[in-house]
Amino acid sequence: MKICVLGLGYIGLPTALLFAAHGADVVGVDVNQSVVDCLNRGSLPFEEPGLGDLYSEAKSRFSVSTEPEAADAFLIAVPTPLDPATKVSNLTYVKSAAGMIAPHLHRGNLVILESTVPPGTSERVVIPRLEKSGVAVGDFLYAHCPERAIPGRTLSEMTGNSRIIGGYDRESTDQATAIYQTFVRGQIYRTDTKTAEFVKLMENTCRDVNIALANEFAQLAEECEVNVWEAITLANKHPRVTVLNPGPGVGGHCIAIDPWFLTENSTRCRMVSTAREINDSMPNYVLRIARGLLAGIRDPTISILGVAYKGNVADTRESPAFKFIQLAENEGYAVRCHDPYATKFTHPLMDLPEATAGSDCVVVLTDHDCFRRLDPATLQVRTKFVIDARNILDHGKWADQGFGVRVLGDGTPVQQTVPGEIAASARLYPADAARPIASPPPSSISLLSPNGREGFL
Numbered sequence: 001m002k003i004c005v006l007g008l009g010y011i012g013l014p015t016a017l018l019f020a021a022h023g024a025d026v027v028g029v030d031v032n033q034s035v036v037d038c039l040n041r042g043s044l045p046f047e048e049p050g051l052g053d054l055y056s057e058a059k060s061r062f063s064v065s066t067e068p069e070a071a072d073a074f075l076i077a078v079p080t081p082l083d084p085a086t087k088v089s090n091l092t093y094v095k096s097a098a099g100m101i102a103p104h105l106h107r108g109n110l111v112i113l114e115s116t117v118p119p120g121t122s123e124r125v126v127i128p129r130l131e132k133s134g135v136a137v138g139d140f141l142y143a144h145c146p147e148r149a150i151p152g153r154t155l156s157e158m159t160g161n162s163r164i165i166g167g168y169d170r171e172s173t174d175q176a177t178a179i180y181q182t183f184v185r186g187q188i189y190r191t192d193t194k195t196a197e198f199v200k201l202m203e204n205t206c207r208d209v210n211i212a213l214a215n216e217f218a219q220l221a222e223e224c225e226v227n228v229w230e231a232i233t234l235a236n237k238h239p240r241v242t243v244l245n246p247g248p249g250v251g252g253h254c255i256a257i258d259p260w261f262l263t264e265n266s267t268r269c270r271m272v273s274t275a276r277e278i279n280d281s282m283p284n285y286v287l288r289i290a291r292g293l294l295a296g297i298r299d300p301t302i303s304i305l306g307v308a309y310k311g312n313v314a315d316t317r318e319s320p321a322f323k324f325i326q327l328a329e330n331e332g333y334a335v336r337c338h339d340p341y342a343t344k345f346t347h348p349l350m351d352l353p354e355a356t357a358g359s360d361c362v363v364v365l366t367d368h369d370c371f372r373r374l375d376p377a378t379l380q381v382r383t384k385f386v387i388d389a390r391n392i393l394d395h396g397k398w399a400d401q402g403f404g405v406r407v408l409g410d411g412t413p414v415q416q417t418v419p420g421e422i423a424a425s426a427r428l429y430p431a432d433a434a435r436p437i438a439s440p441p442p443s444s445i446s447l448l449s450p451n452g453r454e455g456f457l
């Protein structure tokens with residue numbers, strides 16, 4: 001079996017290598033020459049746990065090129081970004097990939113679309129371009145097989161997750177099932193192409209809406225002067241309730257984008273777009289907290305810890321850090337950034353001492369594990385304020401070092417802050433307290449550790 005994989009990014013490359021490691025001859029195609037050069041040098045264009053070892057294992061059956069060639073099966077894993085102005089999918093890359101396959105397509109070949117697309121895209125956009133080959137669908141096989149792997153655990157999820165295979169016809173579903181079964185150990189579910197497109201979008205939209213609910217709870221809790229983290233921990237004791245974690249916003253190439261694909265042709269949707277609005281407004285909310293703390297400080301500097309869209313990954317796509325920084329700079333704050341994972345960003349990435357030197361407020365935006373263990377005694381800041389927008393720091397330790405600690409959703413009323421009341425506005429945690437609430441916590445629950453729950457890597 002020879003498989004040609006178009007798009008060697010976060011999804012296409014691991015998928016191509018898994019096929020190769022399980023016996024297929026794979027040609028990986030990417031229009032970006034630097035990706036091809038990098039792989040030809042034996043390096044990886046990005047990091048993902050286990051990918052280096054898989055590459056070594058698969059190398060003998062894997063070659064790379066900027067052009068597709070004849071094969072038994074073609075797999076498309078190219079980007080499907082969102083046009084930020086119109087909130088409509090940009091299908092340019094998918095169209096171009098289908099156009100590149102057409103000259104090599106023969107009767108009996110299988111084409112699989114893995115890229116996430118709006119419902120109906122296969123039928124309206126992809127298949128017609130493939131048919132320019134002169135072969136009609138039915139004579140070539142076609143399936144949409146959406147990817148569900150989560151960055152940071154891509155390989156274990158690609159092999160262990162269940163999969164949806166949406167074939168154009170029974171033969172297409174059978175053939176696609178057969179090739180995924182070479183490495184997928186999870187259950188394979190069969191459906192039609194448009195349902196598969198819809199299911200993928202529903203999954204990510206469901207997560208987005210649930211995160212929006214957690215973010216709204218954080219804001220409501222603050223209005224009620226309740227600590228949302230304690231409230232969530234307790235609510236999640238209910239056997240049918242799972243509230244996710246509030247945070248500074250939703251980033252990444254998928255959850256912040258896919259809900260718009262579901263609604264782009266709809267005139268009825270309310271909840272999905274409202275959830276997007278709530279999540280997109282979280283950087284403003286965190287900045288409002290910072291504004292409260294920094295009122296009265298001359299020429300304030302904010303130190304951002306974490307620009308990646310989530311913990312323990314380097315990916316900054318759609319990261320809430322972009323919006324937070326832009327808003328902060330518009331406000332006149334100087335911004336210095338530190339992220340031990342990210343390598344590419346719009347702002348210079350500094351080491352921790354440099355990013356925090358002379359700072360007036362440290363803001364944790366990403367839940368990297370290494371931040372949990374940070375020792376505040378080592379930081380040479382000017383003003384001791386920290387905002388923990390992920391609830392990951394050891395707050396007692398920071399308070400011991402004299403920091404005013406403000407946790408997103410901790411119940412401190414944001415609007416109470418007025419210039420001249422700076423220290424009072426940050427809840428100064430008593431050195432021996434793990435949380436800013438008056439009554440002592442029941443000894444049986446860990447109130448500031450809900451991040452070990454489902455929902456966070």
Ligand SMILES: NC(=O)C1=CN([C@@H]2O[C@H](COP(=O)(O)OP(=O)(O)OC[C@H]3O[C@@H](n4cnc5c(N)ncnc54)[C@H](O)[C@@H]3O)[C@@H](O)[C@H]2O)C=CC1
Nearest residue numbers: 006007008009010011030031032077078080097115116147
């Ligand atoms: N990254 C993720 O965690 C997940 C992504 N997806 C979906 O998978 C698709 C791919 O996403 P990523 O791998 O993250 O994208 P990516 O941006 O990491 O990689 C895509 C690659 O495709 C290449 N490319 C663009 N046009 C091409 C063409 N015509 N022929 C060959 N190569 C081409 C680009 O140069 C790039 O290297 C998207 O639709 C995304 O929504 C789905 C599930 C998870």
Ligand SMILES: CC(=O)N[C@@H]1[C@@H](OP(=O)(O)OP(=O)(O)OC[C@H]2O[C@@H](n3ccc(=O)[nH]c3=O)[C@H](O)[C@@H]2O)O[C@H](C(=O)O)[C@@H](O)[C@@H]1O
Nearest residue numbers: 148149150203204207244245247250251252254309310455
């Ligand atoms: C339904 C679902 O879990 N989808 C996964 C998701 O991967 P992704 O890394 O984007 O998801 P994520 O871990 O929820 O992170 C998205 C964003 O949401 C934030 N986030 C996440 C969980 C939470 O409780 N609170 C929160 O604020 C994260 O910090 C991040 O900014 O989207 C992937 C995709 O489609 O690309 C998909 O394959 C993955 O399985």
